[in-house]
Amino acid sequence: MDFIDQIKTHAKNIPALKDKIQTEEGTKNALIMPFIQILGYNVFDPSEVNPEFIADVGTKKGEKVDYAIIIDGKPTILIECKSVNTHLSFEQASQLFRYFAVSQAKIGILTNGIIYQFYTDLDEKNKMDIKPFLEINLLDINEPLIEQLKKYTKHELDLDQFYDGASQLKYTKEIIQIANKEFAEPSDEFVRFFAQRVYPKKVTQKALDNFKVITKDSLDQFLSDKINERLKSAMQAKSPAKAPEIQPAELTPTPEPVENVMTTEEEWEGYYFVKAILRDVLEPSKVAIRDAKSYCAILYDDNNRKPICRFYFDGKQKYVGLFNSPDRKENKIVISNIQDLFKYSDELKATIPYYNTSTAQKSNESL
Structure with missing residues (x-):
């Protein structure tokens, strides 16, 4: 099983475990130690993963960080753990901030077993940054970020190249946040x-x-x-290319053409959006488009008895017809633009299981 599959498998177990965890110690045992293990570090070897690592801070003696990952005999990654129900903030990272300053660590991780915030000292040497350069949320997995996380596993961590990668991640994240704010x-x-x-x-x-x-x-x-x-x-x-250029009409079969009906650019755009939305639950080749005079249908297996949705884009007001209810009746929803289709991702995905059972087939035959 490759790294991302291990992360996804671990993440799938979190919702069921979360409700049973009452303490920080429970969070460590059920969620954080397995995560450290997935990163390739042996949690049962104190010379590699040292629990309750002592980090004396000034006059405060005997202060302990939850875990220190030891590389080449040095505490390189410090991990501060909080209970699974704790909201993470920089105030929660205050202990980690102190430990980081007095140790040889290069990476600090603050976690509640679901969210993992990675810190380092890009802004000022030996002083932990206020903002994390990487944040992983296991209940909302972003695959490109998991690829970045892989760089911090035991066999891929390169401390010589670490700062370049961390710097790029940090500033990319901040630029994206600014762009999102400006676009909104x-x-x-x-x-x-x-x-x-x-x-x-x-x-x-x-x-x-x-x-x-x-x-x-x-x-x-x-x-x-x-x-x-x-x-x-x-x-x-x-799509298999049979000519140097492939036109949209060639992307999917559209039998029984209707005379004097032209599929518009907006309808093609909506079709591509629906294929993208359903990619996790349905092979893209199973999604077909068939236009009619009064609406444009998106069909399962190009079968008009298996509608996924319908587009009503020709008038001033746009509608999408959904078929996710058990009675398979169409529910027309007002939308303001094509991107609104993404708001109904769950409803579109909920349509598909009806076409994978004999019950659903009988229901469709009665439409």
Whole structure:
């Protein structure tokens, strides 16, 4: 089992264990020690994973950090543990902050068994940074971050290259946070940056206010276009190419064409979104698009008795028809844009099991 599968298997056990854990000691035994073991460190060898490691701080003697991972005879990674129900904050890291300053450690980890915050001393030597450079949430796994986590396993940790990787992770994370904030609610400074490049006149406060709306709409469109491009590229890459260029209509069979009906760009975009949403529960080749005069259907196995959803995108108001209820009746939902489909990911995924049982087949035959 490779590293990411081990992490996912461990993460799947957390919800059931979490309700049974009452103490910090229970959190260590049930959640944190298995995680350390997955990282490749032997929790049963005190010369490698030293529990209750003594870290004297000034006049305070005998203070202990929960675990110290020993590399080349030196305490290199310090781990401070909290109960699984504890909300992590920098105040919770205060002990770790003190230990870090008086030890030879290069990495400090604060954890409650679910969230793991990795700290180091990028800003000032031998002084732990206020912000973690890496944060892993096992109940919300981000696979690219798990790939980064792998670099801190026993067999891959390179202390000579460590700071470069940590620095890149930290600043990438902070830039993404800034970008998310600006995309959601553009600041005056951010809006002015664009306005000054496209607006020929002086950017007054009134113009700035107008450009806030324009900038946000432009950014939303930019993201939509980029997502659409990525999804189209991914779908085309998975389709066997019979010609130098593959047109959207060739990506999936669309038998029984309806005369005078043209599938719009928005409907194709919605189709790609649905394929992306369902990728974890359904093979993409099983998702088909079939257009009609009054709606555009997304079907399981290109079977009109197995609707996944329907698009009503031709009018001023957009709707999506969902079929996730046990009676298989269509429920039309108002949406403001194509991206809203992601809000109904659970409903779309809930449709699929109905088509994998004999009960579901009988239900579909009665539609």
